[in-house]
Amino acid sequence: MLPFENIKKIDLSKVNNGFAENIPELYDKLIRPQFENSKLIKEIHHTLVEYINSNDPIFFIRLYGSYTKKNYELQRRGFLTEYSDNMKVSFCDNTFTLLFAEMKLANINYSSLDLKKLLSQKKLIVGFGQVSEEKELCFYTPKDAIRAKLNVKGWYQAHIKPTGYGYNDLDLKTLFPNPPRIEFQKEDRIRHINEKLTSNQLRILKAHFLRLIHPFNSFLVPKKNQLSYSGKNIGEENELINFVRKQIKKGYPIEYEEFDNLSIEYNIEESKSFITNIQWFEKPINEKKIISKKIDLKKMEKLTVEKNLENERSEIDLEIKLENTLRAIGKEIFATVLYPELIKNIEVSYEEISNNYTVYNSFTINSQKSRLSKAKSIFREGEETEALLNIYESKKIKNEVKLKIVNYLNINGYKKALS
Incomplete structure (x- = not known):
């Protein structure tokens, strides 16, 4: 049994009522506990570095995930491409990443081989629902898959480094344009490409994959409709993001430096104002x-x-x-x-x-x-x-x-x- 299966036994806490006077207090009350198991987080770091440098990893890209109804045929969540060097690439949305955030919270470790087995099987959550146009050709299916529960518990997953941009001169959509549907119409539902990944493609795949699922690059805050402060979405506030990043760098100096280099360095502008009077609620407000x-x-x-x-x-x-x-x-x-x-x-x-x-x-x-x-x-x-x-x-x-x-x-x- 894969260790990911164990999250089914974990009763994760829902968002409860709370208050913080400022960002440091918010961090102490809600975010600091998410990074306390240093042994586990360091082990997962080494696992992910080993995985992205293995011979035949499966990478995921957060692209082509959700269009308006008239453009559903452009969606590609769960569509799988295999290159001639045995590397594979699939598309997803942020829902794919919740499983890994939940593993960190549940204090459950996994190896590079465990991750490879998880991503090699067809039963996998790659997005928030799959429309019929995706179901027709996608390799991955949510049926019987391990399902994370963070979203229904009232939590929002914020990323420190952005996942869709910020890779210097590399661009996800340029390096990985939306492939035609017809190329996935195979018996095995895999698009086979008779070419290898370029050095730029491989570099951005490794960086993007780490930004998606690495425990250093995400933290949980209450959903925006369960939180009140003088802003719109606290998980995207530069003051909070920079504060969390500084705390992680202090706690994991060696591992964070390696993560920072592999995921391509990206600096977030410092906030010129300070957030105060933050309140969160068990039930959605208004x-x-x-x-x-x-x-x-x-x-x-x-x-x-x-x-x-x-x-x-x-x-x-x-x-x-x-x-x-x-x-x-x-x-x-x-x-x-x-x-x-x-x-x-x-x-x-x-x-x-x-x-x-x-x-x-x-x-x-x-x-x-x-x-x-x-x-x-x-x-x-x-x-x-x-x-x-x-x-x-x-x-x-x-x-x-x-x-x-x-x-x-x-x-x-x-x-x-x-x-």
Whole structure:
């Protein structure tokens, strides 16, 4: 059994209510404990250095992960390319990295061979849901995969060095342009390339992979809708990022220097102001405002292009959108009525559901149509499991509904995935 399987047994803490007067206090209360197991973190560092320098590693690139619906055919999460030198490359979004952040928090070590085995098997979470256009050709599938729980516990993973840019003169999209779908239409679902990786491609792959999953390059803070301060997203504040980095460099001077060189040095501008009065909450704040807020996809994409040079929406905004959709449907209605019907037949009609469920029949016809349409969109975007996890972690959900969810996930191979 791979050591990654052990996170299923770990009950990670949810975000609770708290307050910090400033960034140093926030660090002491929430972030310092994430880096206390120095023996484990040093061992994982050496494991990752060994892995990226091995003969046939599998690398992941955070690219081509989430487009608007009309461009779903451009998504490539889980698409795998093999080069003639036996090196492999696949695409992902930030959800892929959560498993490794959780391993650090759970104090579970793994070897270079363990990592190779994990990334060689098909059952792997590479993104926040997979749309049908990805499922048709992707090598990796979330079915039976080990699933991290950080996002449903209220945590946001912040990176110190950015993952999408900041590699000096190297650019991810230039070195790894979006490959045509037809090249993945193989029996083994692998795009085979009769060429070797260039020195620049290999250099950026190693640096990018380390920035994605190295324990030095990420830390957890409460999600932006569970936190209040005079800013937008504390995980992206230069003052906090630089403060955390300085603390890591102090605690791990030798290992951090090696990581810094391999991941390509990148300096973040010092903040000219200081953050104060930071408060975080067990439940999302301003829930009604968040629920009714219409997600501006164009604005999301513009912001992401500016930061990541990628026409993608961030996973945190997708999570908020999913939350809004579930609330519009009714979380218990989704879990007890629509999910069991749609898992059997995605084309089921509202009349069929209404005839089988008295509670559904009590809604107006327009309401029945709307709820079903929204539920089908969750399935078509590959987010049905994320939806169930969201519902399970919700405060007001009855125990009998949670038991149904556990049964659904057990049937689909997610035994012990929920704490």
